[in-house]
Amino acid sequence: MLQLAAVHHVAIICSDYETSKHFYTNILGLTILGEVHRAERQSCKLDLAVNGRYQIELFSFPNPPKRPSRPEALGLRHLAFAVTDLDSAVTSLNEHGVATEPIRVDEHTGRRFTFFADPDDLPLELYEVGEQVK
Template identity: 75%
Template sequence: MLPLLHVHHIAIICSDYEVSKRFYTEVLGLSVIREVYRAERQSWKLDLALNDHYIIELFSFPGAPPRPSRPEAIGLRHLAFAVSDLDATVQGLAQHQVVAEPIRVDEFTGRRFTFIADPDDLPLEFYEV
């Protein structure tokens, strides 16, 4: 057994750094830990936290290829955030003109959830706990 402790972070490459930075900080409300420009790679790296826990590295790379399809391409399927009030979350997203899919119910847990797309059409889930 490996001595894994928890997920350290998730890395996301975006197509428009400023748009994605605004989305993840102003719409989702993640806080900035550190932002650096790496000149040798022509790339921004933004470390983001949720409730003081480092969770996302947001990168910009020139000429990055698009994701092949959504959401069933091989690789990471989606990123899910736990929320205590799904209705309030959907309303908060709507205030930023972010449209959520219709709310569904997990057939195994009975919990409600919905999806949105980030600025690069990456699927983000909000799961009521």
């Protein structure tokens, strides 16, 4: 059987590179690991760290096609971020003008969560995990 070690990264294609860069770094607080401008492809790639551990690759390409994301479109459903204090995370998003859905409780785990969207309407989730994030 295949032995996967971990999720290495998640790749996101955005429509407006500077807007998405601002959102993921200044609003969500991800750390820039590296940035590459590829003139031959009219593209940029931004490598981001989540809590120093996981990586998100943010790409820009000219005129990317739209991808349906709601309601419950086939494919990747959403990207979830673990947080230790959901209420303060929601407050921070709201203070930056990011709308969040009402907080819900996972019926199987009893954990609280909410959804919001990035600048391209990619569905994102905040999932409260308690004091330790692993």
